[in-house]
Amino acid sequence: SVFKADDQVYFITDRKGVDELYKLTGKKKEAMKNVMILGGSKVGFKAARDLCGKKFNVKLIEKNKEKAFDLADILPNALVINGDGRNVELLEEESLESMDAFIAVTGNSETNIMSCLVAKSKHIKKTIALVENMDYFQLSQSIGIDTLINKKLLAANNIFRYVRKGEVVALTRLNNLNAEILEFEVKQESRMNGQVIRDLDFPRNAIIGGVIRNGLGMIALGDFEIAAGDRVVVCCLPQAIQKIERLFL
Structure with missing residues (x-):
C-alpha cells in the first residue's frame, strides 16, 4: 500500500513502539491533564469520576442547578459549574482554551457537536461528542470532531x-x-x-x-x-x- 495525504491510518503496536510511531508519523506526543465535560448525565458523571480517580483536572458543566449541586457533593475532586454549555462566553470564562480535552455528553446531539466544534476552534487537542443519530458518524472526520460515541452502537x-x-x-x-x-x-x-x-x-x-x-x-x-x-x-x-x-x- 502507498500512503497518501489525508489517509486515516490505524496502527497496532506494543508500548515500546509508541514513541517510534510518533516519530514515523511526525506527530507530537502531548500529555492530557485538563479535561472539560459538558453535561452531568450518567455518562458525564462516570467520565468525571473515572478521570478524577486517575488524577486528571476535571471541570464539569451542568445546566440544571439542583443537579449541579448534587454532582458537586459526589464529585469532590472535580470543579462542577452550573451553567449553559451552549454559551460560548461561559466556556471561555472557564478557560476552555487551557483544556487538553473536551467531552460533550448532554442529551442533545446537536449541542454536543456544536460545543465540540467551538472547542476545536480554540485548538483543544481532543474532542469527544455523544450523539444519537448514526448519520453523524459519516461526518465525524469532515467536521473535525475527533471521536463520536453512540450508546446504541x-x-x-x-x-x-x-x-x-x-x-x-x-x-x-x-x-x-x-x-x-x-x-x-x-x-x-x-x-x-x-x-x-x-x-x-x-x-x-x-x-x-x-x-x-x-x-x-x-x-x-x-x-x-x-x-x-x-x-x-x-x-x-x-x-x-x-x-x-x-x-x-
Missing part, C-alpha cells in the same frame, strides 16, 4: 459478540470506516490451536494485528504459533468475517 457491539460464531470476546467498529476489530479466544479444540500464522488460509481482506498471551500483548508475525488460551485480535472487512469465524471454531 456500543450496546449493539456487545449483542453481536454473542451472536457471532467462534469465541468472540470483544468487538468494535472503527470510527467512520467499513471495518471491524474482533478479538477471539482460542479454545483447545479450535482449528487455530497450534497453527503458525503463515500457514493459515487467512482472507486477504483481514489481518491478525496481535495476540494477547497470559495478559501480555504481542505483535504476531508470520512465524508466530497460536496456542490455546491466546486472545487473537483481527482487523477485517465485513465480507471476511464468516471465514474468520470458521477458523476459530
Whole structure:
C-alpha cells in the first residue's frame, strides 16, 4: 500500500513502539491533564469520576442547578459549574482554551457537536461528542470532531459478540470506516490451536494485528504459533468475517 495525504491510518503496536510511531508519523506526543465535560448525565458523571480517580483536572458543566449541586457533593475532586454549555462566553470564562480535552455528553446531539466544534476552534487537542443519530458518524472526520460515541452502537457491539460464531470476546467498529476489530479466544479444540500464522488460509481482506498471551500483548508475525488460551485480535472487512469465524471454531 502507498500512503497518501489525508489517509486515516490505524496502527497496532506494543508500548515500546509508541514513541517510534510518533516519530514515523511526525506527530507530537502531548500529555492530557485538563479535561472539560459538558453535561452531568450518567455518562458525564462516570467520565468525571473515572478521570478524577486517575488524577486528571476535571471541570464539569451542568445546566440544571439542583443537579449541579448534587454532582458537586459526589464529585469532590472535580470543579462542577452550573451553567449553559451552549454559551460560548461561559466556556471561555472557564478557560476552555487551557483544556487538553473536551467531552460533550448532554442529551442533545446537536449541542454536543456544536460545543465540540467551538472547542476545536480554540485548538483543544481532543474532542469527544455523544450523539444519537448514526448519520453523524459519516461526518465525524469532515467536521473535525475527533471521536463520536453512540450508546446504541456500543450496546449493539456487545449483542453481536454473542451472536457471532467462534469465541468472540470483544468487538468494535472503527470510527467512520467499513471495518471491524474482533478479538477471539482460542479454545483447545479450535482449528487455530497450534497453527503458525503463515500457514493459515487467512482472507486477504483481514489481518491478525496481535495476540494477547497470559495478559501480555504481542505483535504476531508470520512465524508466530497460536496456542490455546491466546486472545487473537483481527482487523477485517465485513465480507471476511464468516471465514474468520470458521477458523476459530
